[in-house]
Amino acid sequence: MLIQSQWINPEECDVKNIARLREFRLILSRWKTILAGNDPHSVREQLTQIAWDDAIYWSLNEGLGINERRTKPLPLPASLVELIHDRYFQSQVLLFRRLFERKATKPKDEVYSLCTVLEEMKKHSNLIVRETYVCYDGTPYEVENCKHDWRIESQCSHRHRVFDTLCQPFSGERNREDELNTSIIQLCEKEISDLLQRLKYYSNKYIAHASDMSNRKPAEIEPPLLSLGYLQDLHENAICLSQTIGKIADELVLAEVPTPIFDQFKGWEHFFDKEIKAELYEIWRNRVALIRGWTRMYWESDTLHLPASKESLT
Template identity: 25%
Template sequence: MPIENYLYPVDQCDVDKSRQKALDHYRQLRSKCLEAIRGSAENSIANQIHQLTWNSAVFHALNEARRIESERKVNGAMWNLIVDGYAHIAALGIRRLVDHHKDSNSIKRVLLDLEANKHLISREMFVCYDGLSYDHEAAELRRLAARDPKSLGKATWISTTGPDAGFNSKLRHDIFDSIADGRRKAGRSQPISAEIFDRLKAMLNSDVVKKVCTMADKVFAHPEKRASGVPVQANYHEVIEALGIVSQVTQFISATLLDDAAFGSLVATPQGDVFEHLDQAWVRKASIDELNSFWNDLTASLDLWLDTDGLLKG
């Protein structure tokens, strides 16, 4: 989805004129990061995570079906294709999400960009980046003074934006308290804690994430780089654990560090019955002979690729 424009121009934000240029840079950084996370690109980080969690949910449900009906015969070639397909999709997908290359659309790249510009993330910028007042108590007093006396005792709407939105200003202060550098005195210039970035990087560099990435690199993409005797094949529990770590870091960066949307749910709501026709045979017995004929014709046509005589002719 497109990233919303800011409601208030920089010069209407509660930031000293000498720091308005820094605020503009902070807003550009924030918008860039949000565009990577939930922007309109098909490969946005959110889309990548939703697709991976959907595929994981479907695969594990099918795998559970095999456990529930362990005595039921399943075509081995079909099941191996499903297993291998999911392993490739999951490992390569997680590998993309933690890629540090500057051109990649990954949560690792977003995290590194934020860390490189952490000098812009002060309490003042975090609270006041789009029109909120830094002094939440004064903002609340202004709101109360401006209310209609006839509204007393009645339900009323309270603004969540602008200089009189004291409740949201207080909420931003509370959030920043949890990520601030506690060694510095609370105030407009108090910076974000560098330990936050170290902690998030450590999560994305955890042993289980590295194992899944190594599997993507040295089992699927470049098996020739695999060292002899080094186990790099992650199991499905480790793949799910790695995907959970990536999702949790993304949620924290989006909802907390960038004060934006949070995932309501990771797995998309099915638009139909996920298990419809799962109780049906893949093909009827009467079709097996026709499939055998198709298989023979297909393999014969692929074998024609082995004829290289035409490559020697001009």
């Protein structure tokens, strides 16, 4: 895929509706910026921060577990450990809520979030047809017209296969006017709405605000308490959603733990000891592999994973 500055003029693209392509390229450029731009608030950067914090915390938490299972555990500072647990949950809840935040109604309040892109995709869904999707940057519509360039041929073939899943039900015959199946957007919106209910409740009532007792639900009907399992499900759902939305924008949203350019556990032997620290590297590798696996699974070109149920369409 060419970067935007290398896109050829719309008139040179292999499309029949040039006016539509012009509109599509303008909004597509914005979606790509929100999803995977270099801005620290892009969806990719938000997911990277979530993934990094996740891997650091899981390593620490597993290290605490290793210590507790010892015959003679190290006397770790309980108050500091408790603070780390509390702040991790609070920060993750706010990070996920920010990632799923609704599109603003006023331009001055605009945010970079998955919902912002979804809302705009729904509004401009008439622009997302096979012709504009495949050819927006100058890629030929027909694989046979790729002039024996294997990279362009692969890109053309890849986009067609992805759009086959986006225009479900796919009849088997490709047409330039094949449209995006907007039920995909609706499913993503419903999933985010469901995820936000619990996130908004705890962030509004307990984290961002000190709510009055009368504004809180009785303990017996409050949403289930937050847990590591819940945060892990949120993380996987966020990656699934970002890859599904990224496919519509032809943009891979890397959501993996960044490779450290330093020893991420430097100094941890003063908190634990060298023996536990040595085990943390394997814990880190396993956590990184898990998150990388989600990204790669949900980006599979011939399969569209519907986030609400993780059902897949091929």
